[in-house]
Amino acid sequence: MATSSEDLIVKALQEYTTCDVSDALIKLKFRNGGFLSGLTMWSPQRQDGPTKIVGPAYTVEYAPLSDPRPKYPTHYIDSVPAGAVVFVSCPPKIPNAVYGGLMSTRAKASGAVGSVIDGRFRDVQEQRDLNYPIFARDVGTAPPAELLKVVAVNVPVKLQTDEQDMTINPGDYLIGDLNGVVVLPKELGEKAILLMKKQVEADSKMAVEIAKGMSFSEASKKFRL
Amino acid sequence: MATSSEDLIVKALQEYTTCDVSDALIKLKFRNGGFLSGLTMWSPQRQDGPTKIVGPAYTVEYAPLSDPRPKYPTHYIDSVPAGAVVFVSCPPKIPNAVYGGLMSTRAKASGAVGSVIDGRFRDVQEQRDLNYPIFARDVGTAPPAELLKVVAVNVPVKLQTDEQDMTINPGDYLIGDLNGVVVLPKELGEKAILLMKKQVEADSKMAVEIAKGMSFSEASKKFRL
Amino acid sequence: MATSSEDLIVKALQEYTTCDVSDALIKLKFRNGGFLSGLTMWSPQRQDGPTKIVGPAYTVEYAPLSDPRPKYPTHYIDSVPAGAVVFVSCPPKIPNAVYGGLMSTRAKASGAVGSVIDGRFRDVQEQRDLNYPIFARDVGTAPPAELLKVVAVNVPVKLQTDEQDMTINPGDYLIGDLNGVVVLPKELGEKAILLMKKQVEADSKMAVEIAKGMSFSEASKKFRL
Numbered sequence: 074m075a076t077s078s079e080d081l082i083v084k085a086l087q088e089y090t091t092c093d094v095s096d097a098l099i100k101l102k103f104r105n106g107g108f109l110s111g112l113t114m115w116s117p118q119r120q121d122g123p124t125k126i127v128g129p130a131y132t133v134e135y136a137p138l139s140d141p142r143p144k145y146p147t148h149y150i151d152s153v154p155a156g157a158v159v160f161v162s163c164p165p166k167i168p169n170a171v172y173g174g175l176m177s178t179r180a181k182a183s184g185a186v187g188s189v190i191d192g193r194f195r196d197v198q199e200q201r202d203l204n205y206p207i208f209a210r211d212v213g214t215a216p217p218a219e220l221l222k223v224v225a226v227n228v229p230v231k232l233q234t235d236e237q238d239m240t241i242n243p244g245d246y247l248i249g250d251l252n253g254v255v256v257l258p259k260e261l262g263e264k265a266i267l268l269m270k271k272q273v274e275a276d277s278k279m280a281v282e283i284a285k286g287m288s289f290s291e292a293s294k295k296f297r298l
Numbered sequence: 299m300a301t302s303s304e305d306l307i308v309k310a311l312q313e314y315t316t317c318d319v320s321d322a323l324i325k326l327k328f329r330n331g332g333f334l335s336g337l338t339m340w341s342p343q344r345q346d347g348p349t350k351i352v353g354p355a356y357t358v359e360y361a362p363l364s365d366p367r368p369k370y371p372t373h374y375i376d377s378v379p380a381g382a383v384v385f386v387s388c389p390p391k392i393p394n395a396v397y398g399g400l401m402s403t404r405a406k407a408s409g410a411v412g413s414v415i416d417g418r419f420r421d422v423q424e425q426r427d428l429n430y431p432i433f434a435r436d437v438g439t440a441p442p443a444e445l446l447k448v449v450a451v452n453v454p455v456k457l458q459t460d461e462q463d464m465t466i467n468p469g470d471y472l473i474g475d476l477n478g479v480v481v482l483p484k485e486l487g488e489k490a491i492l493l494m495k496k497q498v499e500a501d502s503k504m505a506v507e508i509a510k511g512m513s514f515s516e517a518s519k520k521f522r523l
Numbered sequence: 524m525a526t527s528s529e530d531l532i533v534k535a536l537q538e539y540t541t542c543d544v545s546d547a548l549i550k551l552k553f554r555n556g557g558f559l560s561g562l563t564m565w566s567p568q569r570q571d572g573p574t575k576i577v578g579p580a581y582t583v584e585y586a587p588l589s590d591p592r593p594k595y596p597t598h599y600i601d602s603v604p605a606g607a608v609v610f611v612s613c614p615p616k617i618p619n620a621v622y623g624g625l626m627s628t629r630a631k632a633s634g635a636v637g638s639v640i641d642g643r644f645r646d647v648q649e650q651r652d653l654n655y656p657i658f659a660r661d662v663g664t665a666p667p668a669e670l671l672k673v674v675a676v677n678v679p680v681k682l683q684t685d686e687q688d689m690t691i692n693p694g695d696y697l698i699g700d701l702n703g704v705v706v707l708p709k710e711l712g713e714k715a716i717l718l719m720k721k722q723v724e725a726d727s728k729m730a731v732e733i734a735k736g737m738s739f740s741e742a743s744k745k746f747r748l
């Protein structure tokens with residue numbers, strides 16, 4: 074799946090924050106600027122430090138045992154491509170964790186750059202000892218098999234929150250940092266990158282002048298289009 | 299708006315925690331001791347360190363684009379008085395952020411002591427680099443203009459949580475620390491201060507005796523009224 | 524209440540994480556592996572550091588003032604047994620705190636190992652200065668007496684979340700760490716301990732091989748039963 078244009082976009086995104094990506098997506102009329110609510114940084118630190126992840130999504134769908142689809146025949150964690158961000162989707166209000174330390178050990182060995190769990194994860198200390206980035210809904214302790222099964226891998230999955238209707242497609246760019254997690258649809262990657270450079274330059278100039286005493290309105294008129 | 303009695307109350311409040319303020323407000327029959335649920339410290343550290351803010355509220359009301367009121371004609375951040383706490387009110391379940399790093403750069407240049415965002419804020423690292431205190435509901439990445447507009451500044455605003463019915467009036471004292479954010483209505487400022495000194499002395503004596511082995515009941519009878 | 528078999532189980536549990544306990548409880552068909560959702564570490568650090576607590580539950584039930592039961596006649600905090608974990612149950616959506624610094628001062632003096640508050644607690648800095656472990660739903664600032672009263676001590680209490688139907692009985696083992704809080708029913712203590720040793724050995728071997736490049740599926744087949 075990895076292509077040279079994908080590589081270039083991932084490289085370019087390293088220069089920007091999730092907020093920069095959202096600013097560009099808002100200009101491209103992509104709703105909520107791609108923000109995925111409820112998913113925050115837990116490892117290597119809890120919402121602290123310089124950690125940032127960027128990569129194409131490798132998606133995993135968990136569903137209740139009552140779901141008519143069969144359990145996925147192999148373990149999804151054994152097929153994560155190098156450079157990918159693992160995205161695990163889990164139904165809401167499940168007390169059990171869907172992701173743990175051994176998953177990250179395997180993902181890291183495969184060259185994944187981080188995991189985003191729309192659900193609970195566990196083994197917090199082990200995740201941090203691995204220095205492996207985890208973004209998730211919340212913590213947990215119990216494994217999921219009494220309630221859930223994996224039903225699909227690398228299919229479009231929905232964010233499981235009642236605040237938003239957002240889809241993560243395999244290969245969409247996932248970007249995570251202190252502010253949360255953003256999805257950048259694959260087809261908008263190049264357009265977004267082109268917008269970001271100008272934005273960030275304008276905002277940097279605004280910050281300098283505002284710190285010196287210029288009003289926000291004046292700085293905005295002067296430096297933003 | 300700043301008066302010398304206001305200054306004295308702000309100065310006196312520096313000596314006390316949000317819990318001390320709430321204890322006094324409960325005695326004055328002000329419900330929930332003025333606690334504003336859901337608003338926690340994000341900058342300069344996430345619920346850690348000695349940060350505390352105290353100041354009169356400068357309020358800002360965001361509403362959905364469908365709101366009949368027109369957009370406020372100027373940028374609210376250009377009129378924050380020195381010493382104020384900016385309070386930004388945003389409807390619930392909005393994935394977009396209503397406050398960012400450039401707002402804090404401007405507020406800090408104006409001498410504001412901190413910002414309380416009843417909504418999402420963004421640019422977490424920039425906020426921390428500014429060493430500017432932020433209390434908020436949650437993080438975010440996207441700007442708000444696709445969904446919301448500012449409709450009023452320095453008007454009474456409601457806390458946007460389903461747990462409480464609380465109003466923040468312009469000029470009410472806002473106090474924020476590790477425990478959260480408390481509103482002290484302007485007209486109760488002096489009465490509350492008078493109660494706090496006695497409370498804190500009693501509680502300090504109780505702590506000493508309890509640590510030595512006295513029962514809570516005995517210490518309470520001995521030192522509290 | 525303390526017995527020598529209880530002491531041995533508490534001692535054995537010191538070797539394991541909350542996740543290890545949940546793994547064993549899932550095998551024993553105890554739902555959600557005993558995980559108690561919504562209760563996370565706040566002191567001595569916010570979800571960081573090596574803090575872990577283990578002990579039999581000493582339970583406290585708060586109810587609305589309208590509850591027909593009378594207020595409990597003495598202060599519950601004066602009767603905490605050495606080695607116990609205090610568990611305070613509070614109805615949902617209460618903005619007021621039900622637990623504060625003086626409670627921990629007293630509990631610590633009695634030899635309690637930590638407190639789990641299914642509700643809001645306050646005096647965050649004081650809790651941390653005491654180096655006393657607190658797990659709770661959230662922070663707060665106001666005392667509870669305008670809304671709530673203690674109605675029972677050392678009775679079975681329900682976890683107050685809409686995600687789960689879980690009961691904590693007096694004497695059940697409570698285990699808390701970075702991943703959250705788990706209840707291990709008293710009668711399952713010995714059986715759970717026997718399962719944990721094997722589990723942890725298998726998982727350690729899996730982690731070593733997976734880090735070297737073995738697939739998760741192969742490692743699981745090789746080391747797990």
